[in-house]
Structures are given as C-alpha cells and as structure tokens.
Amino acid sequence: MAQASIKAKPDQSDATWKTRFQEWWFRNRALIGFAFIFPWFAGFIIFDALPFIYNLYLSFTDYQIGTRGVPPWIGFENYIEIFTDDKLFGKSMYNTVYYLGFSVPLRLIFAFLVALILNLRVRGMELYRTLFYVPSVVPLVAATVIFAGFLNTRYGFLNQFLVLIGAAPVRWLSSPDAIKPSLILLSLWGFGGQMIIFLAGLQGIPEDLYEAAAIDGGTGWHRLLYITLPLMTPTIFFNLLLGLIGGFQIFEQVFILIGTNGGPLQAGLVYMLHVYNKAFRDFEFGYSAALSVILFLIIFVLTIMLVYTSNRWVFYGDAQDDDS
Amino acid sequence: MIEDPRARIVRYFVIYTILTVGAIVMMVPLLWTVSTSLKTRDKISIRRLELIPDPVAWDNYPYLFEALPILQYTRNTMVIVVASLFGAWVPCTLAGYAFARIPFPGRNIFFGILLATMMLPYVVRLIPLFLFFDEIGWTRTFGPLILPRLLGHNAFYIFLYRQFFRGIPEDIYDSARIDGCSEFGVWWRIFMPMSRPVLAAVSIFAFSFAWNDFLNPLIYLGSNKELWTLALGLNALQGFEGEDNSLNLIMVFSMLMIIPMLIVFYFGQKHLISGVTAQGSLKG
Known part of the structure; x- marks a missing residue:
C-alpha cells in the first residue's frame, strides 16, 4: 500500500499539487476564521441562545423562590393569568405606550429640526452642536438624579422658575398626572444622540443635488421636501426603530425617579418595572419570564412590521454600498 | 442668486x-x-431661585470623598470599564476581521445570527442569566459583569468593525499575504493600525456603556456594598421627594460621573462620527 502511493504521486501534475495546497490552505484559513469568531460565538451560546430558550421554557413553569430541581410545568397558565387577572399588566403596558407615543416622535422631530438648522453651516455651529449634544453625554443615572432634583417640588429649578414668572408650581414627580410628562421631558433632554446621527446623514447628502435643484429654480422648501427628506429616510427609519425598541425597555429612569412601585396610582409603572418587580421583588421567575416573552413578541412583531412597511417610504437610492 | x-x-x-x-x-x-x-446646606433648602451660589461651597467636593467611598466606587467601575475595553479591542476586532476578510463556511449564516442578536431585547435574557449566575455562585461578584465583556459579547461593535474593515482595500490585504504575513499578522500589523477611527468610536461606546451601566450592577452587586459602582453609589445617595437635604452632595456626585464622560467625548468627538458613518455602516 505504501509503495503504491509513493508510486502514484509523481504521476500527478503540478496543477493538482497546486489545487491541493489551495484546498488545504483554504481549510486552514477557514479554521482561523472559526478561531477568530469563537469568543463571540461562545458568548452568543452562553449569553444569548441558551438564556433565550430557557426563558421561553421558564415562562411555562411555576418557578418561584425555593423551587428546587425541575420547576413544575403549568402550560399557558402564566399567560392566561397575565391576560385575564393581572391589572398591572394592562396598566404598565398603557404607561409604556403612552410614554413611547410622545417621547419617540417628539425626540425624532426635535433631533431632525435642530440637525437641519445646524446643517445650515452657520458660524459657531461647532459650539451649538456641542451645547445641544452635551446633555446626551451625561450618564443616564446622573441625568435622572439631576432631573429628580431639577423637578423637585420645593427645591427644584423648574418650580422655582415657574413661581418666579408667576405660574403655579407642579408636583412633577408626586402627582399621577405629571409623572409621565416628566419622564418624556427627561427623554427629550437626551435628543442629542439622534441629532448627531441626523447631522452625519445630512452632511452625507451630495452637494451637487442641491446645486442641480437651485439651477432648476427649486426653493428651499422644495429642496427639503424632494431632496433632503427622501435621502434622510434611511436615517429616520434607523432612529425610529432604535427609539421604539429602546423605549419599550425604559427602566432605569423610572426606577431611579419614582421607585419600583411606579409612584402614586402607579402612574409611572412601566412594563420593565413590572417585569423587574415580579422577578426580583416577588421572586416569581416563571411569571416574570412570561411577561418578558410577551414584551419580546411585541418588539419582534413591531420590528417586522416596520421593516416590512419601510419599503414604501424608506428610500435606498444610493447604490454605492457593496453590502451583500 | x-x-x-x-x-x-x-x-x-x-x-x-x-x-x-x-x-x-x-x-x-x-x-x-x-x-x-456649590451651595451650602442651608442654601439648598431656600425655596427661591438663586443661580449663583453665595457663598461658594467648594468644600462640598472634598467632603463627598470623606462621606462616601468614592475611590472604591471608581475602582469598581474601572474593573468593568477595563474588561469592556479589552473585549472591544481584542475579541471583537478579531471577529469583525473574520467576518470582513476570511472566507469560512457558513460565514453568512453566522453573520445573520450576529445581526439577529443586535435586535434581541435584553429583557428575555435577564432572568435566565440571573438564575444561571446564581446557580454557579457568581452573584455578588464581578463575574456576571466582566465575563460577557471579556468575551467581546457585543454584536454592535463587531458589526462596526466588520463594516470598517470591508472598506480597507483588498490589495493591501493581498500584498501582505503574499509577503508571508499570517492572518493574525495582517490583523495586528495592518488592519488595527489602519482602523483608528473605528477603534476610537468603539472605545468611546465601550467606556460609556460600562461607566453608565446600572441594571446589571444593580441586580448582581446591589447587595454587596463592597463592589458598588459609581452608578449604584449615586442612586443610593438619592432619596425620593421629601428627604432632599443632601441635594448639593447629589449634584457633586453627579458632576464626578459627568466630568470623565465629557473628557472622553471631547477627545473622541471627531472619531465618533467618522468611525461610525464611514462605509455607510448606519445603512447596514
């Protein structure tokens, strides 16, 4: 056998050797490729895939504190309880959607308008950009704590200012009507992040498009409507999607501003707070997992719907990207 | 006109x-x-608007360091920051490089998984991960906070790197390979030095996400004061409405958290935009 193979080798042409080497090298490269993505992939299995599956499983069990061994399977009972018995489910969902319904569009509009103005290449634009952006750099915990003081009924700036100009002070964080507006106000303060993304998008619009429009006698309004806006739709879409996904998961601001109970009449009890309370206050992990699965499904369906409808209004005109 | x-x-x-x-x-x-x-204690309880403090209480700043273990909080936060930066610099760039430049079987499928995880909300992993880390006895330790970061468990960073690396001309890569540079060598000697903008941008993200993280430290370190981060310390100092006599100290603490972020953003500002928008990464 050994002799036969030795005999066989010289018969093979140089070309075969070359392809063999290439094949070996390709496999070697593939191994290197796998080695390079291995840490990420291990993390994906441990921190994404397995927890996701286990969470789904947990949502069908009655896992509570003190549950030993395999948690008892109860089918859809958690889900049935959520939809029929859990008053706080509806309440927290309402609060979250209320918050989203205002904060997401308002933040988009502010960010876009300010970016438009800053893109006019006015003198001192750098300074203004910094001033609008700095609040977004403030760590969320610090921003929230600052707002807790800023909105404080007696010692906060806002009420003292209202009194100064002769208006009535508002119990921003302790009256049920004002809690959600306060949260929206806090989220608006951080519109700078989206503004920067818009600004980068605006500066990427080719100048010659505007020049062509000017030659054709287009007014500023036309330029905005027929050039800027269509070319900015991918950026608007990006910001809208991330805003919605993030908005559904609002937690830290509320946790710090008004505590885990969600304030008076639970007007500030957002969905994540309900999930947190069920898991880490009541230790009903199975029930809480079911709540989290519902939130996941809502975000998932919403994302699919947005991506699906985006074909109609998002304009991917520039084909310069070679992305597959 | x-x-x-x-x-x-x-x-x-x-x-x-x-x-x-x-x-x-x-x-x-x-x-x-x-x-x-910068206000004294009796000045903050005055219910009249007073923007310029009189007298200016500079003492508030050194006093906070005496009243609270600020240095310990900072050290704990830095442990998480360092783990985060390591993950962003090594495993994430390697993965981004592999996705951009090394053809291996199933690459598109893996990349699809990567993109999908970017959309996976944190909430569906929260409880299983907590139960898992509790099971192996890692709650009340840094483990749950630094292990994912050390592994570069961040699809967003990998995605940004991949987009940037794809923009580096093929010729440079080919000539390096012909000159006998290994895959690892190309990554280290050519791609890393050429990728300063995206490295800077990702480093800023990594720093600020670690510096700002609240929910994870709250869940895992909340009951272990020894390992509290700055964010947890600040949250604990803050009382709800009614007990506000330390408003000035709360604001001192807030300033301590804000200033490092301002410095990081000041130096990284210009890379932040160029690193992220290069190669149209926002359009995916």
Missing part, C-alpha cells in the same frame, strides 16, 4: 435666536447642577 441683505439679516437673526434659546434650555439643567453642587 443674490439675496436681499435685509432678508439675510432677518434670516440669520431667526436662526441664531432659535439656536441660542434652544441651547440655553438644554444647558439649564447642567448649569443648575453645577450651581447646586
């Missing part, structure tokens, strides 16, 4: 008025924070 000079002046006046009023509104909470952080 020549614009009427009067119309021009009106136009600029309107623009600058809007910008200036907007900027003032945006800066007021921060100015108030600075002002409150």
Whole structure:
C-alpha cells in the first residue's frame, strides 16, 4: 500500500499539487476564521441562545423562590393569568405606550429640526452642536438624579422658575398626572444622540443635488421636501426603530425617579418595572419570564412590521454600498 | 442668486435666536447642577431661585470623598470599564476581521445570527442569566459583569468593525499575504493600525456603556456594598421627594460621573462620527 502511493504521486501534475495546497490552505484559513469568531460565538451560546430558550421554557413553569430541581410545568397558565387577572399588566403596558407615543416622535422631530438648522453651516455651529449634544453625554443615572432634583417640588429649578414668572408650581414627580410628562421631558433632554446621527446623514447628502435643484429654480422648501427628506429616510427609519425598541425597555429612569412601585396610582409603572418587580421583588421567575416573552413578541412583531412597511417610504437610492 | 441683505439679516437673526434659546434650555439643567453642587446646606433648602451660589461651597467636593467611598466606587467601575475595553479591542476586532476578510463556511449564516442578536431585547435574557449566575455562585461578584465583556459579547461593535474593515482595500490585504504575513499578522500589523477611527468610536461606546451601566450592577452587586459602582453609589445617595437635604452632595456626585464622560467625548468627538458613518455602516 505504501509503495503504491509513493508510486502514484509523481504521476500527478503540478496543477493538482497546486489545487491541493489551495484546498488545504483554504481549510486552514477557514479554521482561523472559526478561531477568530469563537469568543463571540461562545458568548452568543452562553449569553444569548441558551438564556433565550430557557426563558421561553421558564415562562411555562411555576418557578418561584425555593423551587428546587425541575420547576413544575403549568402550560399557558402564566399567560392566561397575565391576560385575564393581572391589572398591572394592562396598566404598565398603557404607561409604556403612552410614554413611547410622545417621547419617540417628539425626540425624532426635535433631533431632525435642530440637525437641519445646524446643517445650515452657520458660524459657531461647532459650539451649538456641542451645547445641544452635551446633555446626551451625561450618564443616564446622573441625568435622572439631576432631573429628580431639577423637578423637585420645593427645591427644584423648574418650580422655582415657574413661581418666579408667576405660574403655579407642579408636583412633577408626586402627582399621577405629571409623572409621565416628566419622564418624556427627561427623554427629550437626551435628543442629542439622534441629532448627531441626523447631522452625519445630512452632511452625507451630495452637494451637487442641491446645486442641480437651485439651477432648476427649486426653493428651499422644495429642496427639503424632494431632496433632503427622501435621502434622510434611511436615517429616520434607523432612529425610529432604535427609539421604539429602546423605549419599550425604559427602566432605569423610572426606577431611579419614582421607585419600583411606579409612584402614586402607579402612574409611572412601566412594563420593565413590572417585569423587574415580579422577578426580583416577588421572586416569581416563571411569571416574570412570561411577561418578558410577551414584551419580546411585541418588539419582534413591531420590528417586522416596520421593516416590512419601510419599503414604501424608506428610500435606498444610493447604490454605492457593496453590502451583500 | 443674490439675496436681499435685509432678508439675510432677518434670516440669520431667526436662526441664531432659535439656536441660542434652544441651547440655553438644554444647558439649564447642567448649569443648575453645577450651581447646586456649590451651595451650602442651608442654601439648598431656600425655596427661591438663586443661580449663583453665595457663598461658594467648594468644600462640598472634598467632603463627598470623606462621606462616601468614592475611590472604591471608581475602582469598581474601572474593573468593568477595563474588561469592556479589552473585549472591544481584542475579541471583537478579531471577529469583525473574520467576518470582513476570511472566507469560512457558513460565514453568512453566522453573520445573520450576529445581526439577529443586535435586535434581541435584553429583557428575555435577564432572568435566565440571573438564575444561571446564581446557580454557579457568581452573584455578588464581578463575574456576571466582566465575563460577557471579556468575551467581546457585543454584536454592535463587531458589526462596526466588520463594516470598517470591508472598506480597507483588498490589495493591501493581498500584498501582505503574499509577503508571508499570517492572518493574525495582517490583523495586528495592518488592519488595527489602519482602523483608528473605528477603534476610537468603539472605545468611546465601550467606556460609556460600562461607566453608565446600572441594571446589571444593580441586580448582581446591589447587595454587596463592597463592589458598588459609581452608578449604584449615586442612586443610593438619592432619596425620593421629601428627604432632599443632601441635594448639593447629589449634584457633586453627579458632576464626578459627568466630568470623565465629557473628557472622553471631547477627545473622541471627531472619531465618533467618522468611525461610525464611514462605509455607510448606519445603512447596514
């Protein structure tokens, strides 16, 4: 056998050797490729895939504190309880959607308008950009704590200012009507992040498009409507999607501003707070997992719907990207 | 087209008025924070608006270091920051490089998985991960906070790197390989030095996400004061409405959390935009 193979080798042409080497090298490269993505992939299995599956499983069990061994399977009972018995489910969902319904569009509009103005290449634009952006750099915990003081009924700036100009002070964080507006106000303060993304998008619009429009006698309004806006739709879409996904998961601001109970009449009890309370206050992990699965499904369906409808209004005109 | 000079002046006046009023509104909470952080204890309970503190209580700053273990909080936060930066620099760039430049079987499928995880909300992993880390006895330790970061468990960073690396011309890669540079060598000697903008941008993200993280430290370290981060310390100092006699110290603490972020953003500002928008990564 050994002799036969030795005999066989010289018969093979140089070309075969070359392809063999290439094949070996390709496999070697593939191994290197796998080695390079291995840490990420291990993390994906441990921190994404397995927890996701286990969470789904947990949502069908009655896992509570003190549950030993395999948690008892109860089918859809958690889900049935959520939809029929859990008053706080509806309440927290309402609060979250209320918050989203205002904060997401308002933040988009502010960010876009300010970016438009800053893109006019006015003198001192750098300074203004910094001033609008700095609040977004403030760590969320610090921003929230600052707002807790800023909105404080007696010692906060806002009420003292209202009194100064002769208006009535508002119990921003302790009256049920004002809690959600306060949260929206806090989220608006951080519109700078989206503004920067818009600004980068605006500066990427080719100048010659505007020049062509000017030659054709287009007014500023036309330029905005027929050039800027269509070319900015991918950026608007990006910001809208991330805003919605993030908005559904609002937690830290509320946790710090008004505590885990969600304030008076639970007007500030957002969905994540309900999930947190069920898991880490009541230790009903199975029930809480079911709540989290519902939130996941809502975000998932919403994302699919947005991506699906985006074909109609998002304009991917520039084909310069070679992305597959 | 020549614009009427009067119309021009009106136009600029309107623009600058809007910008200036907007900027003032945006800066007021921060100015108030600075002002409150420099007020004495009896001044903060005055119910009248007073923007410039009199007297200026510079002592508040050193006092906070005496009253609270600020240095310990900072050290704990830095442990998480360092793990995060390591993950962003090594495993994430390697993965981004493999996705951009090394053809291996199933690469598109793996990349699809990567993109999918970017959309996976944190909430569906929260409880299983907590139960898992509790099971192996890692709650009340840094483990759950640093292990994912050390592994570079961040699809967003890998995605940004991949987009940037794809923009590096193929020729450079080919000539390096012909000269006998290994895959690892190309990554280290050619791609890393050429990728300063995206490295800077990702480093800023990594720093600020670690510096700002609240929910994870709360869940895993909340009951272990020894390992509290700055964010947890600040949250604990803050009382709900009614007990506000330490408002000035709260604002001092806030300033301590804000200043490092301002410094990082000041130096990284220019890379932040170029690193992220290069290669149209926002359009995916």
